[in-house]
Amino acid sequence: MENIEQKNEMTAQQSLNIISEMINESRRTILQSSAKHFMLWGSLLIVVSLVIYWLWQYSGSPVWNVVWFVMPALGFPMVRILERKESDIPQSKINMNIGLIWLTYCIFAVCISVIAMLWISMNITLILVVLVGFAEAISGFLLKNWAITISGFIIGIGGAVMASLLAAGAEQLLIFTVCGIMLVITGLIIKSQYK
Amino acid sequence: MHSELRLAVMSILAGVEDADFSYLKKQTGATSGNLSVQIDKLSAAGYISVEKGFKGKVPCTTCKITSAGLTAFENYVNSLKEYLI
Numbered sequence: 001m002e003n004i005e006q007k008n009e010m011t012a013q014q015s016l017n018i019i020s021e022m023i024n025e026s027r028r029t030i031l032q033s034s035a036k037h038f039m040l041w042g043s044l045l046i047v048v049s050l051v052i053y054w055l056w057q058y059s060g061s062p063v064w065n066v067v068w069f070v071m072p073a074l075g076f077p078m079v080r081i082l083e084r085k086e087s088d089i090p091q092s093k094i095n096m097n098i099g100l101i102w103l104t105y106c107i108f109a110v111c112i113s114v115i116a117m118l119w120i121s122m123n124i125t126l127i128l129v130v131l132v133g134f135a136e137a138i139s140g141f142l143l144k145n146w147a148i149t150i151s152g153f154i155i156g157i158g159g160a161v162m163a164s165l166l167a168a169g170a171e172q173l174l175i176f177t178v179c180g181i182m183l184v185i186t187g188l189i190i191k192s193q194y195k
Numbered sequence: 196m197h198s199e200l201r202l203a204v205m206s207i208l209a210g211v212e213d214a215d216f217s218y219l220k221k222q223t224g225a226t227s228g229n230l231s232v233q234i235d236k237l238s239a240a241g242y243i244s245v246e247k248g249f250k251g252k253v254p255c256t257t258c259k260i261t262s263a264g265l266t267a268f269e270n271y272v273n274s275l276k277e278y279l280i
Contacts, residue, residue, distance in 0.1 A: 012278045018199055019272065022206035025222055030211075088218045090211035 030092050031143060035190035036082060038148075041102075042183025044075050049176035056170040068113060072106055098139045105135040125172040129159030132179050136186070147189040151182050196242070196271050200225050200233045205260065205268050208243060213259040215250075234258060242267055 048071050055064035109128055116124045133156020140149030155178075162175050196202055203223045208214060220230055234256075237243045242264030246257045260268070 012275045014199075015197075015202060016272075016275050016279070018202050019206045022203045022222065023210055026207050026210055029222070088215055088221070090214040090218055092211045096212065 026092075029089060030095055031145070031190055031193075033086055033089050034095060034098065034143065035187040036086075037079065038183050038187030038190065040078055040082065041075060042180045042185075042187060044071055044078075045180030045183060046177055047180075049173045049180060053170050053173040053177070056173065062170075065113075065117070069110075072110070094142050098142055101135050101138055101142075105131055123163060123168070125175055126160055126163035129163055129175055129179060130156050133157065133159060136183070143190075145190060145193075147193070148186050151186050155179050155182050196237075196267065198233065200229060201237055202271075204230075204233060204237060204258070205242065205264065208258060208260040209265060209268050213257050216256040216258070219258065237264070240264075240267075 133152045137152025238245045
């Protein structure tokens, strides 16, 4: 980028150009940072779902679903490390709202999982996959990024259909693996769009 | 606000919670000295607040747009739009 030095004579058009250039540049930097978050959580989802799938298949017991709780325990410290590395990138109002959406998702996911495991039996996969899709689609709307919005709808609607069609069992976990892959792809799309 | 660098700083700060000096320098491509001078001017006008602190052991200057600054920026953009339309 060319250096911006102090100039006192600017036309209205030049002023608007500077404003839009700065806003776009700032948006690009912030979106690049959000791409890393999508890739981080997506990768974690792939690994954890495959580990639980393997353990469930190997032992024949669904008790291994408790390993899901490792995900926030690993993910949040990793996010902290990521944020520390990018400490100069400011928090935009959009990023803060997206953070709140996903935090809300985590609270829902943990509470529903605990209730389903200890109290009322329900199709957790269907509920959680719809919530992931919902959170991702809203993130896409906020970021004004169609790739994220569309993949949110695919995850939510496609995941709900798959969760209903597949028999209750370890296979349901593969839906989360696909969700993880979609999140990683979303991150890669954002990264390539805002290089 | 009618200077390229001051306008650039205000445009960035209008969209974020706050931003530190190194981020503003990177985004605007300005020199440290020039950026410092313009930040002081914006701060003196009451358009931004400047907080000096530390990130770990490294000194850090954080800038945040004030409500007066946001109003001034909105008025400025509206005036530009009216002028161009």
